Amino acid sequence: MTTLVDKPKTVQTSEGKLESQNVFLAPEINAFGRAFRDYDAESERQKGVEEFYKKQHINQTYDFVKKMRAEYEKLDKAEMSIWECCELLNEVVDESDPDLDEPQIQHLLQSAEAIRKDYPNEDWLHLAALIHDLGKILLLPKFGGLPQWAVVGDTFPLGCAFDEANVHHKYFKENPDYKNPAFASKNGIYKEKCGLDNLVISWGHDDYMYMVAKKNNTTLPPPALFVVRYHSFYPLHKHGAYKHFMNDEDVENLKWLHIFNKYDLYSKSKVLVDVEKVKPYYISLIDKYFPKKLRW
Ligand SMILES: O[C@H]1[C@H](O)[C@@H](O)[C@H](O)[C@@H](O)[C@H]1O
Ligand SMILES: [Fe+2]
Numbered sequence: 656m657t658t659l660v661d662k663p664k665t666v667q668t669s670e671g672k673l674e675s676q677n678v679f680l681a682p683e684i685n686a687f688g689r690a691f692r693d694y695d696a697e698s699e700r701q702k703g704v705e706e707f708y709k710k711q712h713i714n715q716t717y718d719f720v721k722k723m724r725a726e727y728e729k730l731d732k733a734e735m736s737i738w739e740c741c742e743l744l745n746e747v748v749d750e751s752d753p754d755l756d757e758p759q760i761q762h763l764l765q766s767a768e769a770i771r772k773d774y775p776n777e778d779w780l781h782l783a784a785l786i787h788d789l790g791k792i793l794l795l796p797k798f799g800g801l802p803q804w805a806v807v808g809d810t811f812p813l814g815c816a817f818d819e820a821n822v823h824h825k826y827f828k829e830n831p832d833y834k835n836p837a838f839a840s841k842n843g844i845y846k847e848k849c850g851l852d853n854l855v856i857s858w859g860h861d862d863y864m865y866m867v868a869k870k871n872n873t874t875l876p877p878p879a880l881f882v883v884r885y886h887s888f889y890p891l892h893k894h895g896a897y898k899h900f901m902n903d904e905d906v907e908n909l910k911w912l913h914i915f916n917k918y919d920l921y922s923k924s925k926v927l928v929d930v931e932k933v934k935p936y937y938i939s940l941i942d943k944y945f946p947k948k949l950r951w
């Protein structure tokens with residue numbers, strides 16, 4: 656079971672002040688009694704996860720991502736509030752995740768509540784946690800009913816060489832882009848320090864939610880949007896792969912993503928959040944940073 660332990664630590668707030676806070680201590684094992692993000696364990700669940708990554712690595716190509724961006728930029732699928740979307744997410748199952756089998760709304764609230772406890776003044780970070788996985792509605796028929804490989808799992812850039820830090824990277828050999836000589840080098844079609852926003856990154860819930868937030872004129876600050884857009888980019892934020900593409904702003908924002916990641920990953924537990932109890936707080940944040948209805 657997950658344990659929340661208080662441990663004093665000094666942290667930097669968005670205004671640059673240093674504050675002493677209680678920090679969430681990451682548990683060592685997940686709800687299935689295994690290490691978090693263990694992609695090599697022998698189990699039925701892992702077989703499904705590996706199957707998932709095979710499909711993802713073969714099918715996510717540069718052209719596919721371009722097509723998806725053009726399609727979803729239209730935001731012509733629905734009009735609804737952020738909270739309505741949270742509720743929709745309950746119908747979604749994520750086949751790529753070895754650590755979670757609770758409804759997705761619990762994951763949103765578990766990560767948001769854990770981060771809120773340690774960073775009480777950073778309300779934008781609480782809201783970033785609440786919305787970070789909302790893009791998984793792409794799996795629902797009304798939003799295109801995309802296959803799992805086009806919605807979830809870790810992300811990686813196209814248009815340059817696939818890095819070995821990607822989980823199950825062997826399956827990239829079957830990706831058509833693997834044979835494209837223009838994409839074969841470390842930089843591929845990009846320049847060093849070009850900035851992460853200039854990369855074509857595998858399509859999924861991160862990029863979609865970033866697009867939705869941005870195009871509906873959210874007032875969330877840049878680190879919040881960065882967290883939403885790159886939270887699945889584990890090869891970068893966990894292993895430091897592709898970091899030569901970061902510009903100075905990315906380097907700053909990455910500090911917040913590192914903080915966020917701990918709560919995203921390790922708050923996954925069987926201890927459920929009382930949705931009705933915390934709802935008023937999150938509604939007040941949504942009202943502060945988003946319009947009442949958004950186009951999706
Ligand atoms: O399995 C997980 C899950 O789908 C997360 O939502 C995503 O952000 C991760 O990167 C992925 O590996
Ligand atoms: Fe995610």
Ligand SMILES: [Fe+2]
Nearest residue numbers: 762787788919
């Ligand atoms: Fe998440």
